[in-house]
Amino acid sequence: xxxxxxxxxxxxxxxxxxxxxxxxxxxxxxxxxxxxxxxxxxxxxxxxxxxxxxxxxxxxxxxxxxxxxxxxxxxxxxxxxxxxxxxxxxxxxxxxxxxxxxxxxxxxxxxxxxxxxxxxxxxxxxxxxxxxxxxxxxxxxxxxxxxxxxxxxxxxxxxxxxxxxxxxxxxxxxxxxxxxxxxxxxxxxxxxxxxxxxxxxxxxxxxxxxxxxxxxxxxxxxxxxxxxxxxxxxxxxxxxxxxxxxxxxxxxxxxxxxxxxxxxxxxxxxxxxxxxxxxxxxxxxxxxxxxxxxxxxxxxxxxxxxxxxxxxxx
Numbered sequence: 001x002x003x004x005x006x007x008x009x010x011x012x013x014x015x016x017x018x019x020x021x022x023x024x025x026x027x028x029x030x031x032x033x034x035x036x037x038x039x040x041x042x043x044x045x046x047x048x049x050x051x052x053x054x055x056x057x058x059x060x061x062x063x064x065x066x067x068x069x070x071x072x073x074x075x076x077x078x079x080x081x082x083x084x085x086x087x088x089x090x091x092x093x094x095x096x097x098x099x100x101x102x103x104x105x106x107x108x109x110x111x112x113x114x115x116x117x118x119x120x121x122x123x124x125x126x127x128x129x130x131x132x133x134x135x136x137x138x139x140x141x142x143x144x145x146x147x148x149x150x151x152x153x154x155x156x157x158x159x160x161x162x163x164x165x166x167x168x169x170x171x172x173x174x175x176x177x178x179x180x181x182x183x184x185x186x187x188x189x190x191x192x193x194x195x196x197x198x199x200x201x202x203x204x205x206x207x208x209x210x211x212x213x214x215x216x217x218x219x220x221x222x223x224x225x226x227x228x229x230x231x232x233x234x235x236x237x238x239x240x241x242x243x244x245x246x247x248x249x250x251x252x253x254x255x256x257x258x259x260x261x262x263x264x265x266x267x268x269x270x271x272x273x274x275x276x277x278x279x280x281x282x283x284x285x286x287x288x289x290x291x292x293x294x295x296x297x298x299x300x301x302x303x304x305x306x307x308x309x310x311x312x313x314x
Contacts, residue, residue, distance in 0.1 A: 012138060013043075014043045017138065019127060019137060019138075020125075020134045020136045022126065023090075023092075024137065025092055025178075026090030028178060028180030029090060029180060032148070034084060035153050036063070037078065037081045037117070040058050040141075040145075041117065041127070044058075050127075051124065052119060055107070055109065056119070059114040060074040060113050061113065063077070066141065068146065079115060082108040082115050085104045089102055095133075102120060104119065105118065105119055137161040138160070139160045143206065144156055146206040150199075151179050151198075152199040152202045154179050155179070155196075155199040158170075159203065159211055162227075163231065166230070167226065169226045169227070170225055170227070172188075172222065172224050196213070196225070209230065211228070211229055212227070
């Protein structure tokens, strides 16, 4: 495994679900317990660098705690999910445009209080390898496992996939395909009431993002949806030593000496350097930040970071 891929793995701890996008194209063929089993297995497979010979164990207690359900029903749901996944496969198109069919699970063992499953190596690669050739989506486990509506997990994944872009637009046909609705809810009002509105409401109430949407129309007929995705704002702790009056003022342009000092502190602060785009090494990132520091918009946006590393207004 390359050092680049190793960096991705180390970046995401056990409370993060990280998956290649192509594995999630199969989500609409799963019931909610199957989805939860895969979501819970995702960080385990990544952190132990699992092969198809390695059993990934999920206890009924953990399943109940993570999904906020009763323990006495958790084992039955886990057992049923692993059993049905044994008989399921999914498909995706590879880089040559060829359709590839993949089996999910090759082995499952049921114990008194847990299950152990072995995924195929191809599935495991989709749970472990993340780079520019294998685009992926990530989110915190606590948010996605809080979702209980039939289509919430699918829509949440799509929203997180496009969060950085502020949203996304889907044709009605693509929306039906992504959620596995090709033969149901033929009337648009019924489709919205049964699949769209409940999912948006639950996601906005229980997760780290807010979703709104508007109709895309042609000749007065709804042909798709435009989704707007915004992260929820969180109250940040006040930084010790930052003068409120300074913080509210505009920051003048930095000198080359100030930029050099800032870059050194900026890229050595783990909480800040983790903002580097996936796949970008630190030297390239420094060049990018140096260019951005000459932008007034960037300076004002990151004024708290500047104060943290000791920048003083003159």
